[in-house]
Amino acid sequence: MGKNRGHKTPHGFRKTYGPKRRIVYDPNKHVRKIHAEFLNSIGKVSLPSSLDCVKKHIHQRFLLKVDIEEAFNSVKEIDVLLVLDFDFDDNGRYFFHQNGGLIQGAPSSTTLFHLFCAETIDKKLKPYCRRHNLTFTRYIDDIVISSPNRWFTRVERTRIYKKIRNEGFELNPDKVCSRDIRLVPMEVLGTVMFDRFVFPKKKIERKLEKSVEGTPSHQGLLAWKDSILALNDHSHYNETRYFRALRESMALQ
8 A cells, every 4th residue: 555646547548637636537438348347246335425424423513534645546456455355367457557556537446445445444443433432434535433422632533543544544634633513613525514403515505506597417406405404403403503503604614
């Protein structure tokens, strides 16, 4: 495991740029077929839903958010062979960079990364969190741990970070933070959480305002917004507290 920036464009891929100028490699038909055959061979893999992850933390108070740095690039072919027992033979070049990690944009990369983390990070952090009455979720490379009643001390944060690093990953220091979300809003997986409520990020509202009503993009944004708001527990709805939470969440952004 480890970093290896400056990859050459893999054979069978075309270099493109995604959001925030992130490099994404677009596979050709031949490579797509190889990946489709591989995914079919391992059977259906259920990937986590970001909103299912968010829902588990809404009624918690203290949140610790951890992001893995260079996530896909951290998982090399030898790691997958040793941990998952997947042998790609000569097709490895269609799944991994030469002397590097999983190819960003390859159809199997997200599944392979998720399976690898399930056998490494999850197996270390899930038991730890159960023992300490903490709620753990991982959405691909975004880890959130929460507590209903106690702050994450420096000692405990260090202990958690060490468990992740021991599996060969590095943390993104700019995206690691802990917060009391009864006092300060926190962005979590495309939402903003505050005082037992969750709201869409402000950029969703801006995109909705700019989109044309009735178009697929507008309907998709509206469905995403409604899905987030539907996570709120209205059985204990308090209008004053709700709009205070909404106001504070918008101010964060």
